Amino acid sequence: MGSDVVHTGGCHCRRVRWTVEAPASVVAWICNCSDCSMRGNTHFVVPAGKFALQPGADEFLTTYTFGTHTAKHIFCKVCGITSFYVPRSNPDGVAVTAACVDPGTLAHVEYRKADGRNWDKWFAGSDISEFSKPAPVPAAE
Numbered sequence: 024m025g026s027d028v029v030h031t032g033g034c035h036c037r038r039v040r041w042t043v044e045a046p047a048s049v050v051a052w053i054c055n056c057s058d059c060s061m062r063g064n065t066h067f068v069v070p071a072g073k074f075a076l077q078p079g080a081d082e083f084l085t086t087y088t089f090g091t092h093t094a095k096h097i098f099c100k101v102c103g104i105t106s107f108y109v110p111r112s113n114p115d116g117v118a119v120t121a122a123c124v125d126p127g128t129l130a131h132v133e134y135r136k137a138d139g140r141n142w143d144k145w146f147a148g149s150d151i152s153e154f155s156k157p158a159p160v161p162a163a164e
Contacts, residue, residue: 027073032124034104039084040077041107043119045069047130051121052151056139058089058096062105065134066118068154074107074117112137112146116155 028047033040049067054060087096095109106123110116121132137145146152 028128030119030124030128032106032119033077033080034083034099034102034106034123036099036102036104038101039080039099039104039106041080042075042077043069043107043117043124044073045119047128048133049121049129049131050133050135050154052118052137053134054137054139056137056142058094059137059139064105065121066108066110067121067132068110068113068116068118068151070116070155070157072157074119111142112149112151113155 026046027044030043030045031040032043045067051065051067053065058064059066083100084097085100087098088094091111093114094111096105097108098105104123105120107117107119110118121129137149137151139145
């Protein structure tokens, strides 16, 4: 995917702002689970350590969970936008809503389908869990 750049983004009312280190070219998942399909959410996944909320943003956040309660659907209390959340597929990572990234740093988005309605079967054959793992460090020569 290439080296990381710093992307900025957030919610509609701009009370929730964040930075994320990710490649300029990302894989975004179009999920058909009951929550993502209603919200029209398309997200890319990064290791949690590559995501940072801006100071003060947390006071405007609230969380919704359902089902297994593994996913943490975090959204702005003011405008209702889910600009990021903790996905069931990657509880060690952060799912960033591609449409909430500020213009100018995402050069390419590859869209893949995530079958959230048949989650267990889809997840078993998917590589999505690898997207929240830090990239391996090249060996020194």
